Amino acid sequence: MKKLKNNIMLKHIILLLICFQFTILNAQKQGVSEFTIVDENISTSILIDKKEAKVVQIAADIFAKDVFNISNKNISVNTKKSNSSQIILAGTIGSNSWVDALISNGKINVSQFKGHWERYTIQVVENPMKGVDKALVVVGSDRRGTAYGILELSRMIGVSPWEWWADVTPDKQQTIKITVENKVSKSPSVKYRGVFLNDEDWGLQRWAALNFEPETGDIGPKTYAKVFELLLRLRANTIWPAMHSSTKPFYSYPNNKFVADDYAIVVGTSHAEPMLSNFNTEWKHATMGEYRYDTNSETIKNFFKKRVKETAKFEGIYTTGMRGEHDSPMIVGEDDTDSQVKLLEQVITDQRSILKSETKKNPNTIPQAFVPYKEVLKYYQSGLKLPEDITLVWTDDNYGYMRQLSNPEEQKRTGGAGVYYHTSYWGRPHDYLWLNSTNPVLMWEEMSKAFEFQSKDIWILNCGDIKPHEYNIELFLDMAWDMSDFEKSTAVKNHMMDWSAREFGTASAKEITELMFDNNRLAYIRRPEFMAWSQVEPVTKEGDTELTQFHYNDEVSTRIDSYQNLIETTESLYETISDNRKDAFYQLVYYPVIGASKLNQKWLYSFKNKFTAKQNRESANYFGTLSKESYLRIEKETEYYNTKLNNGKWNHIMTMAPRFLPVFAKPALAHVKTDTKAHLGLALEGYQMEVNQEVINSYADVLPVFNSYTNSSYFIDVFVNGEGTVTWEAKPKADWIKLSENNGTLNTNSGKAEKRIWVTIDWAKVPKGENKKEAPLGHDFQLIPPSFKVNSAIDFVSEGKATTIGVSVFNPKLEALKNYKGFVEDKGYVSINAENFTRKTAGEAAHWDVFEGIGYTNKVITALPRQATPLVHVDAIKSQSPVLEYDFYTFNFGEAAVNLQAVPTHAPHAGVGVRCAVSIDDAEPVIVDFQTFGRSDAWKENVLKNAAVQSVKQVVNKAGKHTLKIWMVDPGVMIDQILIDLGGWKQSYSFPKQTLKD
Structure with missing residues (x-):
């Protein structure tokens, strides 16, 4: 028996060895x-x-x-x-x-x-x-x-x-x-891939001049060598050098072009720098005259010739065309489009002649780019004739939305097309030069769209000072290297997860990714740099916030809390990062998140300071202190970045106030001072002013109606009026009223001069309304029949005095809603996150799909493919278009405004728009158009909010069940949120949270 066992064991060993050898041979074969x-x-x-x-x-x-x-x-x-x-x-x-x-x-x-x-x-x-x-x-x-x-x-x-x-x-x-x-390796998805160092005044130039390259006092060959090393590591091959007047022109340092060639980096220049020139500082009016082609073309051509002769032996991309000085429109004698188009055509003809004479090559073999940016886009759209071998480099609108892309005919051009994209921008309606506040999934969406429309020859990212744009730079260049890795929106999160794991280890990668995604979500709703509600060109003072403080659970406080969660998570994660990666974590995650959070909180607390001061709350002073502390935290972190991080390696790289705009300043704050004796004050959700406790009416102040189908919650602020200490107690008059706290002490000297109490309902204890088959009929939610409402109150008692706050709940027992799954009306509106459709039906040649990581809800729904044929006729829409359906239930009826919020994209080219169609129930579809033009006020509002909102009228003909339908008209439209307003929506920045049946 023992011998038999040994033989069996020997056979197993031999079998394992054979398998192992087979594995090795198979691996070698592969x-x-x-x-x-x-x-x-x-x-x-x-x-x-x-x-x-x-x-x-x-x-x-x-x-x-x-x-x-x-x-x-x-x-x-x-x-x-x-x-x-x-x-x-x-x-x-x-x-x-x-x-x-x-x-x-x-x-x-x-x-x-x-x-x-x-x-x-x-x-x-x-x-x-x-x-x-x-x-x-x-x-x-x-x-x-x-x-x-x-x-x-x-x-x-x-x-x-x-x-x-x-x-x-x-x-x-x-x-x-x-x-x-x-x-x-695969062939790169995009031929020329690189970055534009722009608006470098605030970091890169100062750091190079004062710290890294003091021997030149500028961004010179030593600095460019480090930039080029980074580009090689990121598999990039192209640079548009820094070009502001604070920096000497790239070619003013003779070694720059040799260093670029040593690193095999192709040099190009921006839309405002034709023929590898830099007119900001290279054009000398005293000796060269006026910079206008209609009156001084020979001088300009001689300048072009000099630069081409200097660069002919090096790899370069020559920008053709012309703009005015300092990125302004080109000046011509006749101020009409036809004259400007003809002159620009002559400029390009002359430039190509110079290329031929100085390089001894046919121009169609020399890389050239034409950038239809700002007014140059208008000239191109007006019929400018462009040689086919020049690459069309399309631009975004400076805020991340591509203005135009190649149509089917343009996609056949031998020169192909490219993209110039911003994650940093100086200009109206407002700069964003400090942090990287461009949502990476938005960048993926726009770049994948550009790639689909055959923009595959040049991709340039305006990344400002490089820091703190590290992640988006790598994402942009990784997409340019291999777009097949980024077929779906979820690829961005996977990419960030891999990036986080590589930089900080797998243990923290998921938490870091979630942190950064949430930071990007909040920045998408409003960039940190836009939080002062001010504008530039001209620079305006801080404005009034659109965030409501007394509706929808207080948007200001909600945003404060969201950022506080980010701060606490970031600080906690920092402690877990290994010592050799702490400096990296600080640069790539900590400073960007803390900076965004504290800039937000600085303004959000200042809004609360002003709001509460109007109610004479002593807590206004506390909010003012928190605003100041937020400012000081930014100051402290920036000082650390510059002077302490890695022993001062990055000194001068980070400026916390680019262009010293109002958004970066200390806000003006209100101060409340009173000599009156402390007494309790109350403020309710839904009311702009505090409760007037001198009016004796036990139900004068009532919280918004609680809806059993949406499980609402509302707040009551208890606060000190006057100087000193107050104690308070809250006494619900029904056992189904639940409070986050029932009593407490407030003191003006402790920093705890107010407390927010959350009121919720224990629905299991609320008396049910009558068993009805139909919904109540009425045009005002507050006038719902009594059989559907249950009323009670809360007494707030302090110093022997009671103030009564009414509580009213809507708790019917409707057969129609017994097993219903869908959206319901709440306080006169129905709110829907667009990705939460009830049904969707594909069309003949298109379908609806969800993109994750973008939009106010972090998901949007869009019609794909992007090059599907638009359907604009009602019959075609109804018979061929993909449709989304959302079931909703109303307790009121009448005319309703259907408000749609979309991502504010632009039509990719003529013949395609940014449209969808809407109807309720069996009504005829009504087309909704989100397209904006130029730098209109609507466009400015859209890019500041990252939202385009349009409204159409529909009729809700009865209380009860209904269906909202949204059809594709143009592919690529991204729907974010929907609000069906029957007259109850109050003013707010965002739509209220969705009213999905709980």
Whole structure:
């Protein structure tokens, strides 16, 4: 028996060995290998050919530095073969003799990507050459492909692209080993991918001049080398250099263009800088005259010639066309569109002639861009004739919404199309130059739309000073590198999760991602930089907030609490981050979240200060103190960022008040001073003024009606009027009235001069209304028949005096709502989050889909595909269009306003709009149009709120069940929220929370 058992065990072992061997053979067959870069016994060297482009040497040096930072072991970069039995061989096809030998010997097959743009393969090759047993081989199709391949090794060993720019210090390892899958990188989704350093006055230029590069006192070759290293690590290839007058022009430093070429970075310029020029500081009026083409074209052409001659041997993208000085409209003699179009056509003709004469190349072989930005878009739309080989670079409206994209005919142009997109902006209606407040899912939505409309040749992100735009820069460039990874909106959250795990570890990645998503959601509702309700050009003083403080649970306090949760989560997470990543966490998460939170709270507490001061509440002073403390916290964190973080490495990079606009200042605050004796004050949700306790009427002050179907809750503020201490007690007159607190003490000197009491209902104890088949009939929710309402009250007692607050609940027993699932009317309106449809039906060629991570509710619903044919005729809408249906129940009837809130996108091109159609029940669809034009007041309001609201009239013909229908008219319209107002909606910034049957 023992022998039998031993035989069975031996057979199992043999079987396991066979399986293990099979696994190894299968892995080898699939091209999966392991390669040890360093351990106790191995220290690999990197072999490159001396004929290689400088960027290959630079990438190899960067990787060697990364290995040292992890392991404290040096690996050498050689141009001559050493005696190592194991090496890393990196080279470009045709520029590396060892790589070419491997290709000719059949050791590596490059037929899949030879001659392609920026592709590479990473493979482990056994016995690649005499004396070498194993090589990790990186082969690039061109110089950048090789550099990207080498720096992919840095990613594989755990080094972040933000290793230097955000101090993401690598974890230490004694052994560095990677698993290599034999495959070839894809062709980049976008050919030219990069960033525009803009509005650099407030951080990057000051930091470079005063800290990093004092020898030039500017953004010079040393600074650009670090920027270019970052771009290489992020697989980007293009720069639009800094161009404000605070910075000397890029080409004024002769070494800049050589450094760019060393790093294989393509230089372009913005829409306002034709032919790689910078007119902000390069145009000298004293010697060159007026900058206008109709009267001074020869001088301007000579300037173009000089720049083209200087840059002809380097990779560049020449911006064609022309604007005026300082990004202003072009000046022409005749102020009419036809004249301007003709003159601009002449400018482009002359520019192409200069390119031909100075480069000795056909212009159609030279990368050129035309940026139809602001008034130049109008010229293009008015018939400007543009050579087909010039790339059309479409722009957003400065606030993240693409103005226009290529129509089917434009998509056939040989020059293709691109995108210039902002996550930082200086201009009207308001700047956002401090934090990164552009929602990443919005950026994904607009860029994926642009990609779908064939904008695949140039992508440029205006990222301001780089910091604190790190995450959005990487997302933008990762999408440009491989858009197939970003087919759905949920890809952004997955990307951020991976980013968080890479930077801070898997343990905290989910919580960090949720934190950042919530921060982005709040910024989408209103950017921190817009919280003063002021505007620029001209600069206005702070305005009155649109957030209500006495309806819908107090929007101001709700936002304060939301940001307080972010603050507490951020501070808690900071304590859990490993020491080598704390500086990175501070830059990438902590400062942006705390900064946004405290700028919000500064203004939100100031709004509460002014509101409560009007009610003579002593707590106004406390809110004023909290506002000041929020300002001081921003000051403190900015000081730390600049002077303490990483021993002052980033001193001068962060300015907490770009352009010193009113939103960044200390708010003016009200102060309440009274000599009267302290006594209790009350303020109710639904009332702008406090309760007048001198009026003897036990039911004069009543909370809004509680609705059993929506499980409402409302607040009562108890506060001190006068100086001193008061005690209070609340006595509900019914056991079904529940209070968050029933008694307490308030004191003006303790900072606790008021308390918010939440009133809820225990519906199990409320007497039921009569059993009815139909809903009550009435045009005013407050006049619901008595059989459906139950009334009671709360007595607030202080110093022997009682003040009665009425409580009224709506608690009918309706057969029609017994098993009903849907939305119900509450206080004269029905509120719906658009993604919560009851039913949806696909159309003949389109369907509705949900995007996550965008909108006021963090979800919107949109009609796809984006290039579906618009349906504008009623019969076609009803028969062919996809439709959303929302069941809702009303207790009133009559005319209703159907308010739709959409993401304020623009029509992609002529013939397509931003429309949907609406009806209630069987009414004919009514078209709703969200399109705005130019810089209209409607557009300004939309971009400040990230919302476009339109309203149509419909009839609710009876109390009871109804269905709201929304049809697609134009694809791509994103519906966020819906409010059916039967006359009960009060003024508020956002629609009230949805009234879904509880």
